Amino acid sequence: xxxxxxxxxxxxxxxxxxxxxxxxxxxxxxxxxxxxxxxxxxxxxxxxxxxxxxxxxxxxxxxxxxxxxxxxxxxxxxxxxxxxxxxxxxxxxxxxxxxxxxxxxxxxxxxxxxxxxxxxxxxxxxxxxxxxxxxxxxxxxxxxxxxxxxxxxxxxxxxxxxxxxxxxxxx
Amino acid sequence: xxxxxxxxxxxxxxxxxxxxxxxxxxxxxxxxxxxxxxxxxxxxxxxxxxxxxxxxxxxxxxxxxxxxxxxxxxxxxxxxxxxxxxxxxxxxxxxxxxxxxxxxxxxxxxxxxxxxxxxxxxxxxxxxxxxxxxxxxxxxxxxxxxxxxxxxxxxxxxxxxxxxxxxxxxxxxxxxxxxxxxxxxxxxxxxxxxxxxxxxxxxxxxxxxxxxxxxxxxxxxxxxxxxxxxxxxxxxxxxxxxxxxxxxxxxxxxxxxxxxxxxxxxxxxxxxxxxxxxxxxxxxxxxxxxxxxxxxxxxxxxxxxxxxxxxxxxxxxxxxxxxxxxxxxxxxxxxxxxxxxxxxxxxxxxxxxxxxxxxxxxxxxxxxxxxxxxxxxxxxxxxxxxxxxxxxxxxxxxxxxxxxxxxxxxxxxxxxxxxxxxxxxxxxxxxxxxxxxxxxxxxxxxxxxxxxxxxxxxxxxxxxxxxxxxxxxxxxxxxxxxxxxxxxxxxxxxxxxxxxxxxxxxxxxxxxxxxxxxxxxxxxxxxxxxxxxxxxxxxxxxxxxxxxxxxxxxxxxxxxxxxxxxxxxxxxxxxxxxxxxxxxxxxxxxxxxxxxxxxxxxxxxxxxxxxxxxxxxxxxxxxxxxxxxxxxxxxxxxxxxxxxxxxxxxxxxxxxxxxxxxxxxxxxxxxxxxxxxxxxxxxxxxxxxxxxxxxxxxxxxxxxxxxxxxxxxxxxxxxxxxxxxxxxxxxxxxxxxxxxxxxxxxxxxxxxx
Numbered sequence: 001x002x003x004x005x006x007x008x009x010x011x012x013x014x015x016x017x018x019x020x021x022x023x024x025x026x027x028x029x030x031x032x033x034x035x036x037x038x039x040x041x042x043x044x045x046x047x048x049x050x051x052x053x054x055x056x057x058x059x060x061x062x063x064x065x066x067x068x069x070x071x072x073x074x075x076x077x078x079x080x081x082x083x084x085x086x087x088x089x090x091x092x093x094x095x096x097x098x099x100x101x102x103x104x105x106x107x108x109x110x111x112x113x114x115x116x117x118x119x120x121x122x123x124x125x126x127x128x129x130x131x132x133x134x135x136x137x138x139x140x141x142x143x144x145x146x147x148x149x150x151x152x153x154x155x156x157x158x159x160x161x162x163x164x165x166x167x168x169x170x171x
Numbered sequence: 172x173x174x175x176x177x178x179x180x181x182x183x184x185x186x187x188x189x190x191x192x193x194x195x196x197x198x199x200x201x202x203x204x205x206x207x208x209x210x211x212x213x214x215x216x217x218x219x220x221x222x223x224x225x226x227x228x229x230x231x232x233x234x235x236x237x238x239x240x241x242x243x244x245x246x247x248x249x250x251x252x253x254x255x256x257x258x259x260x261x262x263x264x265x266x267x268x269x270x271x272x273x274x275x276x277x278x279x280x281x282x283x284x285x286x287x288x289x290x291x292x293x294x295x296x297x298x299x300x301x302x303x304x305x306x307x308x309x310x311x312x313x314x315x316x317x318x319x320x321x322x323x324x325x326x327x328x329x330x331x332x333x334x335x336x337x338x339x340x341x342x343x344x345x346x347x348x349x350x351x352x353x354x355x356x357x358x359x360x361x362x363x364x365x366x367x368x369x370x371x372x373x374x375x376x377x378x379x380x381x382x383x384x385x386x387x388x389x390x391x392x393x394x395x396x397x398x399x400x401x402x403x404x405x406x407x408x409x410x411x412x413x414x415x416x417x418x419x420x421x422x423x424x425x426x427x428x429x430x431x432x433x434x435x436x437x438x439x440x441x442x443x444x445x446x447x448x449x450x451x452x453x454x455x456x457x458x459x460x461x462x463x464x465x466x467x468x469x470x471x472x473x474x475x476x477x478x479x480x481x482x483x484x485x486x487x488x489x490x491x492x493x494x495x496x497x498x499x500x501x502x503x504x505x506x507x508x509x510x511x512x513x514x515x516x517x518x519x520x521x522x523x524x525x526x527x528x529x530x531x532x533x534x535x536x537x538x539x540x541x542x543x544x545x546x547x548x549x550x551x552x553x554x555x556x557x558x559x560x561x562x563x564x565x566x567x568x569x570x571x572x573x574x575x576x577x578x579x580x581x582x583x584x585x586x587x588x589x590x591x592x593x594x595x596x597x598x599x600x601x602x603x604x605x606x607x608x609x610x611x612x613x614x615x616x617x618x619x620x621x622x623x624x625x626x627x628x629x630x631x632x633x634x635x636x637x638x639x640x641x642x643x644x645x646x647x648x649x650x651x652x653x654x655x656x657x658x659x660x661x662x663x664x665x666x667x668x669x670x671x672x673x674x675x676x677x678x679x680x681x682x683x684x685x686x687x688x689x690x691x692x693x694x695x696x697x698x699x700x701x702x703x704x705x706x707x708x709x710x711x712x713x714x715x716x717x718x719x720x721x722x723x724x725x726x727x728x729x730x731x732x733x734x735x736x737x738x739x740x741x742x743x744x745x746x747x748x749x750x751x752x753x754x755x756x757x758x759x760x761x762x763x764x765x766x767x768x769x770x771x772x773x774x775x776x777x778x779x780x781x782x783x784x785x786x787x788x789x790x791x792x793x794x795x796x797x798x799x800x801x802x803x804x805x806x807x808x809x810x811x812x813x814x815x816x817x818x819x820x821x822x823x824x825x826x827x828x829x830x831x832x833x834x835x836x837x838x839x840x841x842x843x844x845x846x847x848x849x850x851x852x853x854x855x856x857x858x859x860x861x862x863x864x865x866x867x868x869x870x871x872x873x874x875x876x877x878x879x880x881x882x883x884x885x886x887x888x889x890x891x892x893x894x895x896x897x898x899x900x901x902x903x904x905x906x907x908x909x910x911x912x913x914x915x916x917x918x919x920x921x922x923x924x
Contacts, residue, residue, distance in 0.1 A: 032308070034311055035308065035812075036308075036310060036341040036342050036813075037342070040343070063308070077315070097490050097491065099472065100472040116490075118447065122447050122815050123376065124376045124377075126376045127375075127376035130376075151487065153448070153487045155446065156472050157471075157472065158471070158472055158473065158498035158499065160496075161499060162197045162199075162526075163499065163526075164307060164308070165197070166198070166199060167199075167200075169215065169218065169307060170218060170219075170222060170304055170309050170312065
C-alpha cells in the first residue's frame with residue numbers, strides 16, 4: 001500500500017513507514033469527525049494501542065472539505081486520544097481505494113495489505129449476531145496465521161460527495 | 172390554480188426571454204433560479220424553526236436564516252439582468268405556485284388520511300427537513316446544539332427527549348437511552364420517554380431492558396400501539412414474554428400466520444452477501460456473462476457488486492469495479508442500452524432529494540465506466556424510479572426516469588423519457604411525447620396493457636394521483652388515467668405489471684406506503700383501513716381497471732417501499748413480496764409474503780420463517796442457485812445513520828413444485844428482451860410472464876422463473892418478442908434453466924435442476 005505523510009491533528013506530521021519501523025504492523029483507518037458511524041468506535045480506538053502495542057494505529061481524516069480546525073474541535077469535544085492525521089486533498093483515500101468512513105486496513109511492516117474492510121458488523125457486542133472483523137484479523141496476523149477473513153465489505157459515510165460541496169443547510 | 176399560476180409565470184419568463192431549463196449539475200454556488208430559491212427559502216426557514224434554540228435565541232436565529240435565504244434568492248437572479256428585472260413579478264408568482272402545490276399536498280393528505288393527516292404530515296416533514304442535514308453530515312452539529320440546550324435549561328424535559336431522539340438518529344443508542352432516562356423523570360413525559368428508551372435499548376440489543384421499558388410505558392398509557400410493537404419485538408428476541416409480564420400487557424399479532432408450505436432460512440452470512448450498509452436498491456443480473464446471477468446493491472456509502480461463485484456463495488468485487496464510489500445511490504435499473512451483450516447499470520440518486528443519476532457502461536471485465544455525460548443523461552433532479560423499455564420498438568432500450576418530490580417545499584419537475592438514439596446517446600423527449608404529470612413520481616412500470624404491441628407506462632405517485640400513459644405507437648402517449656380508473660389518490664410506492672389471473676392481460680400491482688399506526692393495526696388485527704392497502708388493478712381487457720384487492724383477500728396495510736411478484740412455491744401462481752418500513756428510526760416492520768393460490772392472497776410471513784423486523788428497500792426474488800428455489804433478497808437499511816443493516820437473503824429450505832427458468836437473448840429486439848411476453852402451458856393451465864426493465868427499488872433478473880406445480884411436462888413455451896416476432900418451443904425441459912435466442916428454433920439448456 002502507498003506510504004502516507006500527513007499532518008497530525010495533535011501537531012507535527014507523521015509518516016506511516018516510519019511508524020512501522022518499531023511496530024509489527026499498522027491499522028490505517030479512514031475516519032471522519034463528522035461521521036456518526038465513526039463516533040461509535042471512539043472508545044475502541046482510544047484504547048486500541050493499549051490493547052495492541054505491537055500494532056500502530058493511524059486514523060486518517062479524509063472526508064472531503066473537513067478542515068484541520070474542525071478535526072481539532074472534534075478531538076477536544078469527544079476526548080479522542082488516538083493519532084489522527086489529516087488528508088486535505090483526498091490523495092490518501094484515493095491511493096488506498098477508500099470510498100467511505102470508517103474503513104480499516106491492516107498492513108504489515110512492509111505495508112503489505114493483510115486485511116481490508118470494516119471494524120465489525122456494526123452490531124452491539126451483546127447482540128447475538130455481533131461479529132468482529134478487524135480484531136480476529138489482527139489476532140491471526142500477530143500469531144502468524146493466515147487471516148481467515150481478509151476482506152470484509154465496509155460501509156459508512158462517503159468520503160467524497162457532491163452534497164458536501166452544496167451550500168450548508170443549517171446555520 | 173397551480174397550473175394557471177405556473178403558466179402565468181412561464182409567460183412572464185418567456186416575455187422577458189428567460190428560458191426555463193432543467194438543471195444538469197448540482198447548484199453548488201446558489202439556487203439556480205427563482206423557483207428553487209423560494210423552495211430553499213421555505214425549507215431553510217422551517218428547518219431553522221425546527222432546530223431553533225429553546226433558550227430565547229430562536230427568533231433571532233429564524234430571522235437571520237430568513238435574511239440569509241432572501242439574500243441568496245436575490246443573488247441567484249442578480250447575475251442575470253433579465254431575471255432581476257422580472258423578479259418583482261416572478262417572485263410572487265413563484266411563491267404562489269409553491270403555495271398552491273403545498274396546499275394540494277395537504278388536501279390530498281387529508282383526503283387519504285382524514286383527521287390523522289396532520290400527525291402524519293408532521294412526521295414526514297421532519298424526515299424531509301432532516302434529509303439535507305444528514306446528507307451533508309451536519310447531524311453531529313445538531314446533536315451538539317441539543318446538548319447545549321439541555322445544559323442551558325436542564326429542567327426542560329422536552330429538550331432531553333429531543334436530545335434522545337437526535338442521538339438515536341445518529342445511532343448513539345446508549346447516549347439516547349441516557350437522555351431518555353432523564354426525560355422519563357418528568358412525569359408528563361414519562362410514558363413517551365420510556366417508549367423511546369425501549370427503542371434505543373432494542374436497537375442496542377438490550378432486549379430485556381427494551382421489553383421492561385415498553386411494558387412500563389404501556390402501563391402508564393395503554394393507548395400506544397408503537398410501544399406495544401416494540402414490546403412484541405423485544406419479547407420475540409427473548410423467546411417470548413417472560414412470566415412477570417402481565418397478560419394484559421402482552422401483544423399477539425394476528426397477521427402473517429397463514430398456512431403455507433414455504434419455509435425460508437436466512438443465508439446471507441453463509442453465502443457472503445451480509446454486507447452492512449444503508450441498503451437501497453438491489454438488482455440481480457449476470458454482469459460478467461458467466462451464466463450465473465450476480466447481485467448489485469446500492470447504498471448511501473456506495474454501491475456493492477457481488478460475484479456469484481457458482482457454488483452458492485458470493486464474493487464482494489465492489490472495490491475497483493467503478494460502482495463502489497457511487498454514493499447516495501438509490502434504485503438500480505439494468506439494461507444493455509448499447510446492445511453489446513453486456514448489461515449496463517443505471518443508478519438513481521437520493522429519491523426524495525435532488526441528485527445526479529448515473530449510467531455505467533459495462534466494460535465486460537468486471538469494471539464499469541460512468542458514461543452519463545457522454546450519453547446525454549446528466550441532470551440534477553430528485554429521482555427514485557428508473558425503468559428501461561423499448562417504447563418505440565426500434566430495438567434499442569429507452570429509459571424512463573421519474574421525478575419525485577424534492578424535499579418538503581420542493582417542486583415537481585418534469586419526468587424524463589430518454590429516447591435511445593442508437594449511437595450511445597439519448598434525447599429527453601418526455602414533454603414532446605406527452606409524458607407530463609404534476610404529481611411526484613415514485614414508481615414506474617412499463618407494460619403493454621392493451622396488447623397492441625407497444626409498452627405503456629404507469630407512474631405511481633408518492634403523493635397524489637397515479638397516471639397511466641397509453642403508448643400511441645407513434646412516439647407519443649395519451650394520458651388515460653381517469654378513464655382507466657387507476658388514479659384515485661394514495662401514497663403510492665413501487666409498482667409492476669403482473670398477469671396474476673393468467674387471462675393474457677397484464678394486471679397492475681401498486682404498492683402503497685401507509686402511516687405507522689395503520690401498519691401496526693394490520694399487524695395486530697390482520698386487517699387495516701380498507702382504502703390504504705396495496706392495490707391490485709384487474710385489467711378488464713377493455714382499457715379499464717378495477718381494484719380487486721379486497722376480493723383477493725388483501726386486507727392489510729404496510730409501509731411498502733419495494734417488492735415484486737414471483738412464484739415462490741412453484742405452484743403456477745404469482746406471489747407477492749413486500750419490502751416494508753419507513754425512514755423514522757422508531758419505525759420498522761417485517762417484509763411480507765402474500766401467497767396466492769389462484770383465488771386469494773394470504774399473509775404467510777411468519778409461518779414461512781421470515782423475520783419480525785426489517786427496513787427493506789430493494790426487495791427482489793431470484794433463483795440464485797438455479798435449482799428452482801426463488802430466493803428473497805432485501806437491500807435493507809434506513810435513512811438515518813442509525814440504521815445500517817446487512818443485506819438479507821432468504822432461501823427456501825426445499826424446492827416446492829416443478830419449474831422452468833427461461834433466459835431470452837434478443838437479436839432484432841433489445842438484447843435483454845425487455846418487454847417480451849411469455850406464455851407457458853403446463854398441467855392444463857396457461858401462465859403469462861413479462862420481462863421487466865426494472866420497476867422501482869428492486870430490479871428482477873431478466874431470467875423468468877416459472878413454476879408449474881405438479882406438472883411433469885410443459886406442453887409449450889411461446890414468446891412474443893418486442894420485435895413482434897413470435898416463437899413457439901414445444902415441450903421444453905422441466906426443472907431446468909434454458910436459453911433461447913430470438914429467431915432460433917433451438918434452445919440451450921444452461922442448467923438442469
